[in-house]
Amino acid sequence: MTDITNTTAGHLLGAADIRRIADEAGVSPTKKFGQNFVIDPGTVRRIVREAGVTGNDHVMEVGPGLGSLTLAILETGAAMTAVEIDPPLAERLPSTVAEFMPEAVDRLNVVNRDALTVTSDNVPDFNGDDSFTLVANLPYNVATPILLTLLERFDNLGSFLVMVQKEVADRLAAKPGSKIYGTPSVKLAWYGTAERVGTIGRNVFWPAPNVDSALVKFTRFAADDPANPAVGEHAPQRALVFQLIDAAFGQRRKTLHAALKRLVSAQAFEAAGIDPTRRGETLTITEFAALAAAVQRQNIQSEEAE
Known part of the structure; x- marks a missing residue:
């Protein structure tokens, strides 16, 4: 992919923008989809910075919502596919990008689909990539299943940086012997290494959740990494x-x-x-x-x- 480095900051969404877009689209956050929209530009820029996204990257975003993080990803010059389960939000997102970052419209593809049903067949956008990255503010109630499902189905999902409930983040990054080490911790470790890289307060969301959030960064094992349990002469299924x-x-x-x-x-x-x-x-x-x-x-x- 051509190196497209965007050195000028775009207009990211603040609280007033979020509420206006939601009102125009007839959208209100729902518990069903675990929706809490980020209203702070500094937070989404921090997420993208921690993820290390550049203009050379191809990014998947799950649950773009009203587009706060989407715009911050596009601001880097990256190409991306946003997977959104809620039809009104999926329909609205391209218009939001066209309004706030028109030069990025051609670098965005929106897929109206449940992330748990995504495969390389029904979302073939990443099939030609050696590696791609996931950057997302994940719904708290399905964050772990989404991550493990995507890692299983996309061998070329090389890394992710996700914002999840702090308790979920702690479990994903937990090490053996700790009280919170469990099924998510060890299954994620089959694919690579995870670490917590920051905490996010509740006041950057609308509506504000009842819990704090945290960032988890993950890097997949290389095929020749001796720490990779999935390779070798006696590698188990x-x-x-x-x-x-x-x-x-x-x-x-x-x-x-x-x-x-x-x-x-x-x-x-x-x-x-x-x-x-x-x-x-x-x-x-x-x-x-x-x-x-x-x-x-x-x-x-x-x-x-x-």
Whole structure:
């Protein structure tokens, strides 16, 4: 993609702009879609800055709403596809960009679709990219499923910077052994590394939510990264790894021996070098992958023996 660096600041949306656009479009924030619109230009510029978006990037935004973050992304010169579930908002967004940043209209594509249904077939915009990035203010109630679904379906989703509920951010970036380390933490770690990179107060939203928000930055493992549990001679299948994770955290206070007794034999624990008296919350993604690989090898040997 051609380097298009925009050095002049555009007009981003403030509180008065947001309320006017919402009124003109007959839109009011709904709990159904978890809508809280950002009314502070400084916040959306900070998100884009933390994401490191440049004019060379192709960006996916989920839940653009009234366009606050959309304009900040386009301000960099990047090309982008916005995925919006709410039909009136999806219909209105191009008009907002045309009004506030007309030179960016040709760099925006809007898709009216639930992000959980997005695939490379029905949103082929990123199929020709070696890598693309996700930048979004995600609805609190579906943030984790959206992230894990997109990472599974798009191998070339190389990074993301998302604003989510602070509690969700803490869970996504949690490390083994902490009380908040759980299924989202370890499943995200299968794909790459995540970290919290900032906190966002409630007063930058309309309507103001009852919780604080935080930013999570994620970078996907390279295929040749030795830390990548999905590659190597004995790399296990993701589905099996996730099955073990679900079982281990489904009965969090139980030992691995008790929680995984129907899935993992004593021999598999021994082969993986995992003490079955440990709890799932102490295992790294590498250890879950080793356990899955041992189960996988044992299953193959059993099939061959039949």
